[in-house]
């Protein structure tokens with residue numbers, strides 16, 4: 181089948197490459213010329229495991245091409261996926277729909293044949309219906325330009341896997357014809373038995389934001405309990421493991437730590453609340469404000485712990501931050517919890533050096549006032565406190581003895597609970613972790629099975 185994918189960020193670039201991998205002829209569209217040039221040359225414009233291989237294979241096979249022209253998109257195919265971003269609107273909690281609307285209106289003017297526009301971006305409920313009217317008004321083909329919603333649930337770092345082997349595919353459309361087209365697009369995936377849920381567009385839009393709200397709630401829940409563990413002398417990691425054995429609860433997304441960040445969960449729960457307010461049911465989702473606040477407070481609690489460990493003042497203290505990306509296996513620093521902490525430490529006078537295996541360039545652009553190092557050993561030089569804030573495997577593999585001579589003080593905060601405190605303590609480090617007040621007395625052998 182022929183199709184276009186409009187917007188080639190983390191979602192669209194992977195979707196375009198994955199659709200080509202399924203055998204479709206795909207034209208990827210983006211307004212960013214540099215991004216399109218990189219993709220057309222088979223280069224991923226961001227770090228995403230598995231994407232470079234997928235791009236090269238499909239660009240070379242001629243199934244995947246790129247352009248900046250919406251006119252070309254309209255000429256190329258009659259199925260158009262919209263994958264542009266819906267960031268938080270400046271000065272508001274609502275989603276900023278400027279990119280989605282610009283693509284819809286920009287494309288509509290060239291639509292002269294019956295076609296299907298399939299939105300994948302995370303949007304406020306009601307968007308598909310609104311866009312259908314907008315497009316019908318502008319498009320020469322009128323109402324024969326149909327709109328459906330097919331939300332995407334991919335996680336950065338596992339985007340290729342999640343796109344080609346998703347947990348489910350949700351198609352929101354009231355048109356049997358549109359439903360058939362979407363089924364045909366995903367036919368090779370559906371043939372493996374992946375659940376396919378057809379529903380109306382509003383339900384499909386809500387599935388996505390509800391999923392993200394639920395995931396954010398799970399994370400903030402366990403982090404709230406971690407705070408109670410600190411006060412009560414209990415251990416959050418053991419507690420999370422014990423909870424997770426209950427299949428009704430499950431261990432996934434119950435990892436305590438520095439909380440959620442990235443381009444989705446935070447802005448999506450805010451936009452969901454804002455949309456519920458507009459619909460007159462804001463009270464039903466008011467708990468999402470607490471979820472957000474617990475998450476933000478978690479970052480402040482790490483700064484407080486750092487201050488306590490440095491005898492009450494951060495001013496002039498050299499601190500090393502391990503991790504800049506919002507999560508491992510990504511170079512995405514949008515709303516990165518680790519950089520928020522690093523920035524706060526800097527504001528309070530600390531001399532901060534941030535290390536990350538992949539995200540230093542992006543982090544440096546966002547926070548030029550911080551110090552950075554791409555050399556893990558050098559990053560430790562002179563540190564009076566080390567904070568482990570993004571759980572890259574590189575840090576778990578690190579021999580704590582090898583950097584002991586480099587630091588000024590062997591003090592460590594493991595805010596992600598993925599380092600083995602026993603290993604670090606055994607060679608002389610003092611290790612602290614939120615929600616684990618008894619850490620000093622926990623033998624290495626008793627480490628969580630989740631590690």
Ligand code: UDX
Pocket residue numbers: 332333334335336337392395399432433434435436437438439440441442443444445506507
């Ligand atoms: C998320 C959703 O998972 C995905 O379905 C949606 O399409 C987009 O938003 P992503 O932002 O890529 O994906 O990251 P995810 O793996 O979900 O992690 C989000 C954040 O939560 C990260 O900062 C991560 O460190 C944090 N997290 C995750 C926890 O703090 N604890 C957990 O147990 C799990």
